Amino acid sequence: MVTVMLLSGLLLLLLLLYFALRRPPGIPPVSRSLAPSSDEMVTEALLFGFLIFLIFLSLRRPPGLPPGIWGLPVVGWLPSTSVCLSDQVMKLRKAYGDIIMWRIGGLTFVFLYDYDTIKNALKRLELSDRPTFFTYSVYSPGSTIGLIFSNGLQWQRNRRFTLRQLRDLGMGKTALEDAMQEQARQLVQDFKKHTGKDQPLPLSLGVAVLNIIWTMVADTHHELDDPKAHDFIRLIGMTVDHLQGPVFLFNIFSWLQTLAPKFLKKRLGYYAIKNDLKRVQGTMKRLCQNTWVVEPVLTEVPEVAFDFVQCLHCYNGIHLSDFFNILQEIEEFIKEHKATLDPSHPRDLVDFYLIELQQFKDSPQENTLSDDDLTEVMTELFIAGVDTTTSFLRWAIKYLAKYPQVQARLQRDIDAVVPKGGFLYYHERSKLPYLEALIHEVHRCVSLIPMAIAHTASQGTQIEGYTIPKDTVVLPHLECCQKDPKYWEQPHHFHPDHFINPDGSFNAKKEGFVPFSIGRRSCPGESLARVEVFVFLTVILQNFSFAPPPGLELTMDKDPEVLIFNAPKPYRVIITERV
Template identity: 35%
Template sequence: MLKYNVMCLDNVKETIVLFPVWEIQRHKLFSVTDPKLMKFEKIINDIFSLFGYVAVPDFLPWLHKVLPAFVMKRLFALDRMLALKETFLQFIDEEIEKHRATLDRDNPRDLIDGYLIEMEQRKDDPDNTFVEKDLKLLILDLFIAGSETTSSTLIWMIYYLATYPEAQRKMQAEIDKVLPKGTLATLDDKPRLPYTEAVIHETLRKSAIAAFAVQHMASQDTTLGGYTIPKGTVINSATVFIHHNSHLWDNPDQFRPERWLDDDGKFSPKKDGFFPFSVGKRQCVGEALARMELLIFSTTLLQSLNFAIPPGKTLSLKPEPGNPFFRRYVPQDLLITVRS
């Protein structure tokens, strides 16, 4: 959920927009001023702003043994995060009650309706695990892990395309050829959109939103790369550094979608040194959904819009400071024009 402004200039035929933006209509003014929406947006932003603090004890678990609980809460903002979590759950509680009051069991509208129906159908089942608390936590997961991550990746993509206009032109040319205007991409279109797939993968590599993967623990004594790893050691992988490792990637600091294409221009996925969704049994459960969303949203945006750096301004491709664990973009102005 992003706020945006639209400016219609008398001396141009196109709508000029200040990014971020998700909806655009030609020659109209928009303003996201709904107090409830703004409150919800602030909750989400505040949660992400605290990640840089609350994640530290997860990476350094021994801190729990040397620092009192009240110091941990203050020092790493754990108390503030818990308060934000409760505020979020209260917000969702109101939505659940609205859904319950207007529920049509024959026509579920969304996940909340479906979950409430399932709760009711299973209420007499002793093995029932569908409870309202889990519904609220599920919605929290969807927004924090399943929504904000995808939207941040899309914004990173648009920042890169604005900075590298030739890549944007190639992507648009491919989309125009494969998808008639107004046609939404589907998974069946992926083989015909190799350059678009390359842009998506290069964005995932360069942005490396989840800078570090989820922690694991060594189940036995082992050695790796000449280092001894005792049983019980907490292990993590630094995704952002692997994605920018010059031993694995040619000119890793460059945004170059062509690295994902073979000599025939076909998409060629690389396994080594690339794991934006982690790997193994506990890799991101939402990977398939995220990839589908990135394909559909990116092609839809590029079908109708051009993205550029505003005249006289610069665009930073460095992540927001102060949060080493989640690499969010720095909010900046972007010039968006409707394609003729």
């Protein structure tokens, strides 16, 4: 990256020097004494030769890289905006093989397609870091806080802490599953209000998922029809949309952060993504305290805030409070937890974090924990945990509505093993092998995060004999694994029997199945998400059927603007209560 910028700067400088020293054509020298001397001509020739050399260097691909697209100096080769990035990358496999290189902007990207290659690469320490993308740095400045975008010791400690707290707070335990069952029961009551209508899925679906995270993080929850919880769901969705919008240009052209004028930054979403984070954290604090100001009275509001307010008003009438001092409010919430902390009876993830923070009082040099880090961990759990699980449930219901024969088979299976009004715990899931197969097949078909979260090479290394220079962005193409004919009988069709053994049992160990990524950076919330999805779908299908509105065909087309998260396009469905 630095090399590209230096070459670009030298190239521009030499061009300026060349044309400054060169006499304009058609203008004769005033006198012989003003004609260029032989020394000047030699200087011009040397500058011109060096210019050609720099152009050659910028066009020349370093040796040892995987095959692929090198592109033009400085800009590389930009992807199309009319086809989603994962599909463009997938097409390159036919031309270049299982490992390809693509220079986009000032960065070199390496994409991995083969399951074994991905598995071996992602378990390596030198490929465990996150790149210094602008969008990542908004959440984790300098990769020093949080869980998803941090690196090094900070990431290792936060990952261990999060996994431990997910376990201790109930992941895999009956207490948390009982809370899920209660949310599912309330979801049934809310869905009954929406039966027989041609409409989108109710937002209560997202609130039910949200409440599971609330219970673990802050020991609280909200009613499924609570308007402020609905606003939070919309805000999370908007935040994810901004993450994969045109703001991506600031990732591949880092100099835009310094040189781009304000109007361009505004248009590309530079300010919006920064304000999204503040709004999520501010809303988290207010929801934790059960306080909400519907229409804030603001006196001095930045132009960006006005734009965001207008955007929210267009987004189903969202009204959020306070655009200022958000992080300070989060700090106050943490202080309240500190004041009421009882180390012998921790209530939630915040308490566990504060207890661990206290343990480093006597050795501050070893401490990587802080209030800012806690705020970021909470934020990432909400954005990642709520949006992905809710998007998956929306995908699953869309597939069920499109394939009524699959839906009917699942309902027959559920009716046979679960009494009306009863529940099935996750450890009893072997009684519903086809439901397990359905869940896995939806994961396989949609690939919620088609190319995972980006990795970077913290040092020069090799993959399958190819040279991977330091700071190369490495992306495993998970969707390609999950649609590889080597592993799947019908790779491009919805076919739950991919996961059914000949004896009718569920086949849990399928190579090429990587919906939660793999290796050192695999999703820490995988187990929680699996339980949530199983519990919610069992109860939903026990009580309701789903169908497209008359005359409407549901399509599974991707959004061409998708860069990171493959959320379903908005769709309408008719909910029918089963009797």
